[in-house]
Amino acid sequence: MQRRIGINASKCSTCRICEIFCAAVNTGTANPKKAHIRVVNMFPTPKIEFLESCNLCESLDVEIPICVKYCNRNALVLKEEG
């Protein structure tokens, strides 16, 4: 089973809750710049990028990656394929 995160930037509200919680939970810091995901606030449609450092929160004891959990806009969706 291959896991990946699907991105739908047109649904992104640019709130950066994904970045903020990724950093808080994965790095223990209040520093969204350390997150493994970036929301670039372009207008009118933002851009979402994952950094190479993202391991889909495998090192955490969580069912779904933190960014997916906190995104309530369906801009990030966990896909399990294969």
Added chain:
Amino acid sequence: MQLGGYTDRNLLIDISNKSFKTIDWLKQKNDWLKFVGGRGFGAKIIWESTNADTDPLSPDSIITLNTGPLTGLPIPGAGRISMCAISPLTGIWADSSVGGAAGAEIKQCGYDSVIIKGRNKHPIYLHIHDEGVDFENAKHLWGKGSFETETIIKDELNNDARVLTIGPAGENLVLFACITTDYGRQAGRTGMGTILGSKNIKAIAINGTKDIPVTDLKKVVEITDEAIEFLLKNDPERYNIFTRHGTTMSLDWAQEVACLPTRNFQENVFEQSENINAESMEEKIKIADRGCYCCPLACGKLTKTKVNGEQVYVEGPEYETLALLGSNLGLGNLEAIAAANYLCDYYGLDTISTGGVIGFAIECAQRGLISLDGLKAEWGNTETIFNLIEKISYRKGLGKILAHGVKKAAETFGNGCQSLTMHVKGLEQSGYETRSLPGMSLAYGTSDMGAHHSRSTIVGWETRTDRFGITKEKVETQILLQHQRSLFDALGTCRFQWCECKLPFEFYPRYYVATTGIDADQDELLLGSERIFNLTRMINIRRGVSRKDDYPPERVFKEPLPSGSYKGKKMEREDYDRLLEMYYELRGWDKNGIPTKEKLAALGLR
């Protein structure tokens, strides 16, 4: 020891000689903590750095960008900045708060507050970062609109900076020019953009990478998990409606309870309200949701419309803009309201004051008191509205006078125009008509910045309970609201999760304790908010404010409502005086509205 929540440092920038320095305030920490943060820090700085004669547009004046202890943390809506200054529009205390994410960047640069003074000879923009400040040439940006400016600066800096910009209106010193960030969030009120314009600052880009100090991050995350669960489960219908429509959902409510400003506040119901309500927005122009920093509510609504035949995008209109540029101008066409919203954002004008000023001008012209530079004095006429927005922004023709706001414009026009102005203390009234709402009249009368609802929207409580009552309970509720709502601007986070989606207020003292490690309870934080409110009152008193200025616009007392469920109703002056006197007494202010020595001493202010 550094506690969480605060960086214990402010940044002082002098534009005149392009210098900056860090002010460490750790040794005076107890003095600062009394003012919580955000607008409280702004009040402390303005009180200490200005006087009765400070000209808001002189090089000596300062503008402060203040974060709060919660700013930048994993807390819904915690990206806020409270901008504080002496307003060029009103001449008194002003704070204008903005969402988006720029506040988090200030914190990540390692500062609580940024203080800017001086004036540069040439247009510049500031780039604030971890190591300090760069002063960049902005000659190529002067004259450009807010959105374009933001994009150019982001491209030039090629980093994650958040950018605060002004448009041509700020450059041209229109007294109600705003500051825009994140392509559509504004510090709209009181002319903050005018102050930047007077200093020749086109924009401020902020890009920090430092960790934000926090005592117990895990606890903050836990509280937010609990808060989100509460928001989703407690009243899912309310949550869903608010996230879907944002503040536009208030339009139907304002129409129903009869407080929707219509045709320069002459009426409080609008016959075309259904054309401009939340459902119409969704159906006709909305394309996406926009949320501020860390906020799942996403109350911002991105829309599309056309300006001069070209498709444009704009975040909004939200409730206030629907009311002031819509019903208040007799305009029942959503695409046109969104276009007017776009123009205001592009030029950098406060949509509330702009709607107030244009409504005032149209009514004056209809009554034959002024002429509109050949434009038709007709409600809902888009040619008139769009042209006046441009004339104001560039101070052309009639715009030269209207650029000063309704109070000063009426003084220039004379001819009885003053009785048609809708303002308190020189600030144009926001989106609630109050002839049938004594409490909301008092809210506007006693707000420390003029006729704005940020300090209290008692209209909600009032319409649910005792609409016409002149009671002590109403005044007590008013004072509590003024402290509760203002506290969010001190903490550096948004109030909508609480006031719109019913997240219990108790969450915020918990956030404060987890963030700062300071064992403060709700009462102590509210006492801090009261202290700030008294300090802003003292700033105003130093600048000549007293009881005479604590009244709603004359129309509220003189003209009975001509239509709607409360037809014939107006506010009785003696009823208002009773409310005001109760208010002063409960606040510990004398009969002229001046805080007593005992009150100030009890708050530790003198």
